[in-house]
Amino acid sequence: MNETKNVLIVGVGGQGVLLATELLSTVTMEAGYDVKKSEVHGMAQRGGVVSSHVRFGDNVFSPLIPDGEADVILAFEQAEAQRWIHYLKDNGTIAINKYKLVPPIASMKGFNYPEDPIAVVRKRTKNVTLIDAVQIAKDLGNPRLVNTILLGVLSTSLEISEDIWTRVIRERVPKGTEELNVKAFLAGRAYR
Amino acid sequence: MKKKMIFSGNEAVARGCYEHGLHIATAYPGTPSTEILENVSKYPEIYSEWSPNEKVAFEVAMGATFEGARTLVAMKHVGLNVAADAFMSMSFIGAPGGFLVVTADDPGMHSSQNEQDNRYYAKFAEYPCIEPSDSQEAKDFVGLGLDLSIEFDTPVMYRLTTRVCHGKSIVELGERTQYPITGFKPNPKKFVVLPSHGREMHPKVMARIARIKEWAETTPLNRIEKGSNGIGIITHGATYNFVKEVMPDASVLKLGMTYPLPINMIKDFAKSVDKLFVIEELEPFIENLLKIEGIECEGMKFWSNLGELTPEIVAAGLEKAGVFKSPYNPKEKESVIPRPPIFCPGCPHRGLYHSLRKNKAVVTTDIGCYTLGCLEPLGAGDTCVEMGASIGVGVGMAKARKSGKGIVATIGDSTFLHSGITGLLNAVNDKAGITVVIADNSITAMTGGQQHPGSGETLTGAQGYKVNLAKICQAVGADNIKVIDPYNLEQTRSTLKEAMESDELSVIITNRPCALYPAENRKLVQETPFAVDHDKCIGCHACFKVSCPAISESDQKTAKGLTKSQIDSALCTGCSVCAQVCPVNAIERIK
Numbered sequence: 001m002n003e004t005k006n007v008l009i010v011g012v013g014g015q016g017v018l019l020a021t022e023l024l025s026t027v028t029m030e031a032g033y034d035v036k037k038s039e040v041h042g043m044a045q046r047g048g049v050v051s052s053h054v055r056f057g058d059n060v061f062s063p064l065i066p067d068g069e070a071d072v073i074l075a076f077e078q079a080e081a082q083r084w085i086h087y088l089k090d091n092g093t094i095a096i097n098k099y100k101l102v103p104p105i106a107s108m109k110g111f112n113y114p115e116d117p118i119a120v121v122r123k124r125t126k127n128v129t130l131i132d133a134v135q136i137a138k139d140l141g142n143p144r145l146v147n148t149i150l151l152g153v154l155s156t157s158l159e160i161s162e163d164i165w166t167r168v169i170r171e172r173v174p175k176g177t178e179e180l181n182v183k184a185f186l187a188g189r190a191y192r
Numbered sequence: 193m194k195k196k197m198i199f200s201g202n203e204a205v206a207r208g209c210y211e212h213g214l215h216i217a218t219a220y221p222g223t224p225s226t227e228i229l230e231n232v233s234k235y236p237e238i239y240s241e242w243s244p245n246e247k248v249a250f251e252v253a254m255g256a257t258f259e260g261a262r263t264l265v266a267m268k269h270v271g272l273n274v275a276a277d278a279f280m281s282m283s284f285i286g287a288p289g290g291f292l293v294v295t296a297d298d299p300g301m302h303s304s305q306n307e308q309d310n311r312y313y314a315k316f317a318e319y320p321c322i323e324p325s326d327s328q329e330a331k332d333f334v335g336l337g338l339d340l341s342i343e344f345d346t347p348v349m350y351r352l353t354t355r356v357c358h359g360k361s362i363v364e365l366g367e368r369t370q371y372p373i374t375g376f377k378p379n380p381k382k383f384v385v386l387p388s389h390g391r392e393m394h395p396k397v398m399a400r401i402a403r404i405k406e407w408a409e410t411t412p413l414n415r416i417e418k419g420s421n422g423i424g425i426i427t428h429g430a431t432y433n434f435v436k437e438v439m440p441d442a443s444v445l446k447l448g449m450t451y452p453l454p455i456n457m458i459k460d461f462a463k464s465v466d467k468l469f470v471i472e473e474l475e476p477f478i479e480n481l482l483k484i485e486g487i488e489c490e491g492m493k494f495w496s497n498l499g500e501l502t503p504e505i506v507a508a509g510l511e512k513a514g515v516f517k518s519p520y521n522p523k524e525k526e527s528v529i530p531r532p533p534i535f536c537p538g539c540p541h542r543g544l545y546h547s548l549r550k551n552k553a554v555v556t557t558d559i560g561c562y563t564l565g566c567l568e569p570l571g572a573g574d575t576c577v578e579m580g581a582s583i584g585v586g587v588g589m590a591k592a593r594k595s596g597k598g599i600v601a602t603i604g605d606s607t608f609l610h611s612g613i614t615g616l617l618n619a620v621n622d623k624a625g626i627t628v629v630i631a632d633n634s635i636t637a638m639t640g641g642q643q644h645p646g647s648g649e650t651l652t653g654a655q656g657y658k659v660n661l662a663k664i665c666q667a668v669g670a671d672n673i674k675v676i677d678p679y680n681l682e683q684t685r686s687t688l689k690e691a692m693e694s695d696e697l698s699v700i701i702t703n704r705p706c707a708l709y710p711a712e713n714r715k716l717v718q719e720t721p722f723a724v725d726h727d728k729c730i731g732c733h734a735c736f737k738v739s740c741p742a743i744s745e746s747d748q749k750t751a752k753g754l755t756k757s758q759i760d761s762a763l764c765t766g767c768s769v770c771a772q773v774c775p776v777n778a779i780e781r782i783k
Contacts, residue, residue, distance in 0.1 A: 012531065025198050029362055035198065036326070036433075037360040047741050048533045062437035063326075063359040063430075066503045067522040079528050086523040103531045107736040107745050107757075108569065111529050120526060 004057035005158065006065040010084045011076030012101050013048045016147040020074070021052040023151060027168045028056035031160045038063035047103065051084060072157045074150055077101050082117035085124050093127040095153045097146065099134050129153055131191055137184065145184040148173070152188020162189070194364045201356040204327035204363050205266075205294065206231030208334025213371040214238050214264055215289075216256035218249040220610065221639040222268030223303035224357035225296035229266055230642075233651045237368065242642055242651045245579070245610040246271035250278040250293070257289040257347075258383060260374030262338055264350075266294035269310050274579065274611070276313070281385050283317040284393035286345035286400075289374065290338040293319070294350045296357050299473050300500035305559070305578065307499070309475040314349040314451045318401040321349040321451040322413060323429040327361045333448065336413060344404055351450070353473060355430040355500070405452040413448030416461060423515055424465030426458065426482075426489070431473050434506045439516065450478060455485050462487055467515060469494070473501050533564060537742045538717045538765030540633055540704030541565055543678040544602070546738050546769065547685045548572035553600040553627075553692060556589065558582035558612070560604035561638045562631050569737045573602075580611030587615070587624040596625030598692050603628070605661060606636040606644045613664060616699070620669035625695035627688065628670075630661055631678075633706035641709025649710075661701055670699045678702040681772040707765060719766030720781050722759050728778035729756040735770040735779060743770060 007024060011017040021037055028035045039052035053065045067087060073094040075081035081096045088094060102113045114120065122128055131153055137145040148169060155165055166182050173181040199207060205228050209217055217240045219229040233240045239256075243249035246267040253265035265275075272279060272295050279293065295313070298304040314321035322337050324330040333350065341348045381389050408414060423442040427435045432446050445461045447453070450472075462468050470479040470491035479491035494509035495501065503520070510516035535542045545565030548555050549572040557563055557573040558581060566573025575585050586601035593599075603612045608630050616628060636642040643649045648658035665673050672694075676687050684702075691698035707717045724735075726746070731754025735743050742765075746758035759770070761782065771779040 022198075025360060029196065029198055035362060037198070038355060039358060047531055049531050060361075061433040062503050063355065063361065063433065064502055066520050068520065082526045083528040086525045088523075102744055103529060104534060104736070104739060104741055104744060105532060106529060107733065107743070113529055114526075124523075 004055050004060050006070045007054045007072045007074070007154070007158070008051060008065055008070040008084060008087050009054070009074045009076070010049075010051045010080045012080065013050050015050070015076045015101075017050045017052050017076055020147050020151055021054050023168060023172055024054050024154070025056070026172065027160055027164055028054070030164050030168060033057060034060045036060045036063035049080065049083065072154065074154045076146070076150065078117040079114050082114050082120045085121050088125055091127065092125060093129070093157050094121060094125060095129040095131065095150065095157075096121065097134070097150055098130055098132045129191070131188070133188070136187055136191075140180065140184055140187065142177075142180060145181065148181045148184040149188035152185040153191055155185070155189050194366070196362050196364055198360050199327045199331070199363045200227060200358055200360045201324065201327050201330040201352055202227035202358070203231050204330035205334060205352070206235070207363065207365065208331035209238055209264055210235045211331070211366045211368050212335035212338055213262055213369045214334070214338075215261035215371075215373055216240075216253060216263045217266070218243050218252045219266040220244070220246045220249050220271060221636050221642040222271050222296070223639055224298060224354040225266050225268045225271075225294060225352070226639045226642065227357070228294060229651065232264075240651055242636075242644060244645055246275040247278060250275035250282075253291065254278060254282055254285075257287050257291040259376045260289040262290040262371055264292040264294060264334070266296070268304065269295055269297040269308055270304060270306065270578065271295075272310055272313055279313065280317050282347050283319060283397055284385055284390060285383060287341045287347045288345065288377075290341040291347040292334065292337050292341065292350045293347055294352060296352045296354070297474070298354050300354070302354050305576075307474055309477060309497075310349070310351060311450055311477045312475065314351070315477075318397050319347050319349040319451070320344075320401075320404050320449060321351055322449050323351045324356060324448070325429055325432040325446070326356065326359070327363045329448070330356060331363055333413075340404075344400055344407075346400055346404065349451075351429070353430050359430070401452055405455070408449055408452055408454040409457050411449060414454050414457065415446050415448070416457075417444045417446065419443035422466035424461060424468045426461070426468070426470045426478060428472055428478070431471055431501050431506070434501055434503045435471055437503050438507045439510060447478065453478065453481055458482065458487060459485075462489070467513075469510070469513065471495060471501070471506060471509070532567060534567070534739050534741060535561070535564060536707050537740055537763045538707035538767045540678045540702055540707070541631055542570075542738055542740065542767070543681055543684050543769045544629065544631055544702055545570040545572040546773070547681060547688055548600060548602070550685060551688050551692060552598070553688065554589070554598055556582045556585040556599065556601045558601075558603040558607045559638075560607055560631075562602060562604055565602070567739075570739050579607055580615055583612055583615030583619055583626075583628055586626040586628070587619050587622055590624045590626050591622070595695055596627075596697070597695055599626040600688065600692060601626055601628045603630055604637075605630060605632040605634060605646050608661065609645055609659070613668065616665060616670060617668040619697055623697070625697060627691040627698045627700065629688075630665075630699065630701045632661055632701050632703060635706045635709045637706045637709055641706070665699045665701075670697060672696060673699045673701065675701045675703050678704055679767050679769060681769060717765050717767070721761040721764035721766050722768065722771055722779050723761065723782050724757045724759055725778045725780055726756050728776050730754070730776055730778070731756050732775060733757070734773050734775060738770050738773055740770060
């Protein structure tokens, strides 16, 4: 692989975006790649917009993905998919969690939650995967699994062996939840 | 094989402190520097502390290095303004044990009030300034910086920027090297900055920086990466990565030390290329120094001193200069509803700022989470400048108006202890009739929950002295002190009203802890949540005015077509503030 692969993960503070990119960057390092990751902390826990850039390849310089250069976007929330879609390169892939998180400011005049973010995204790219990760997590018995399920979906766009993913997940998730998280990852990975 | 980890720049600096035998590290929290000390504190081999402000952190660190300890002090860029008095004179003294001053600059102001370029401070005080580009360098430069500091008996500025602090990349781990603490060797001509001593010290500082300038010509901190296209780029820090990304075939002079500059090396580099650019973040610091030396180069003509650089901006500048065609095609952005940061559910500041707005106070506010109280719909906050400004600004306004009535200075506990006490002392002495509110949540919350002298715990989790804020206020001479519960709107409003109507100085202290930090609080403040009774809700949206993330519009409408509210019971902490503003008692605790 000579080309650097660009993955953008977006969502709302508190949803676990930073943990997801933490796992992804560890996986890519374990797969033998150089990796850089960038995000800005500070407002993350206060319901703000969170975006995290991961770039991996043989030799990565910039930790930032240029506008219009993301190979894959993983959106934890619908409006965030719409907000960041301009980062996606032509024919790029986006996976979107069907979840909607309406900010309190939507209650004020002049601020409206977007009507149909999915339709907006579809106008830009054909490669859209929609997943109701919240429902799948509930079915698996723990709403906190959303994160790992979404990583499973993302994993299908990246050529990294399943063994590395499951090994890193087992190492990094809280003790006692290893097998459940691997199950959640595989559920996301099998999702079509 | 050496163990590899993915570290942020801040984690890597902390690891560098461990590996390179650091003895003492001090700081006051400030984004983007905070995680340095949080991570240093995980190594018991290093003494670490949160000091009450950057000046004190700097002074403790100075004392440690006078004893011959390997020492680091960390702060955000504006923190250096607070420590500047110590910073300037420390240059005269030197650094017997090795001394790194970390300044974490914030280009683009992700979480700061300005974007000052602290390299000017390095030149101002004649400190050498080193700047890493990624996490591996962030770790290695701790060792190189300490070596430089000890070799030349000089304090060293260690400049980071947000992208280096919070960006992550691969770091190879090493072992810790132990060093002895050599002990204080009394020498008044070195350690006592008297005018007569100072006059002897200043020429020594100038000679020292001249020797470091010589050393800069050969240090591995600076390196040339020969390219093929005739373009030469001098760059530094995070920007180096963008330059390599955008124009891999350019010749690059990467400056790991941006002050003093290796002028001969740069002159040779300039001769080896057809066109020379300086690409730097933020100010034209290198560019201007080169122009003084008569070296022909371009920088700010094609880039800007405003905000952060990105690969796109680097490429656009090179295109503007006529030497490059940018490969980037920015796509049209979608306009999407913003998500401005607001107070957390259960935040004690909500009731306070809602009441200040209701009472139509003129609010001189300060730096912390509660600055967000100035945003709509709470909208209470008329001025905010820097740490501790609220009280002094309030006094100044009162003197200009010849009355302090209606003026309320709001300041957090950590900020009050940082630099608010002297402001209050002055307000007492000036007989300024303003109201001072200390919004005491017992933690430094905005930066992620760091301990301070009012928290009762230290950085390493040891028991600390929990200072009594009311007693401090009494001791500086404030007589009229009231402690209130900011969850109780009636009490908050009436206490504020009484204080605002009086032309005597009043102090009000709110007594609820942060809802988020320390983590145990999340359970402590949790009471039974509230719900909206849709039979009673008239859709007036008064509850929206408390700006709570748990409150939103439901799909229910009133007969007049107004949207009724709803409360997310998973987010609601049961603080009851919204229930108190509802005019029809439609918000009730879930039974």
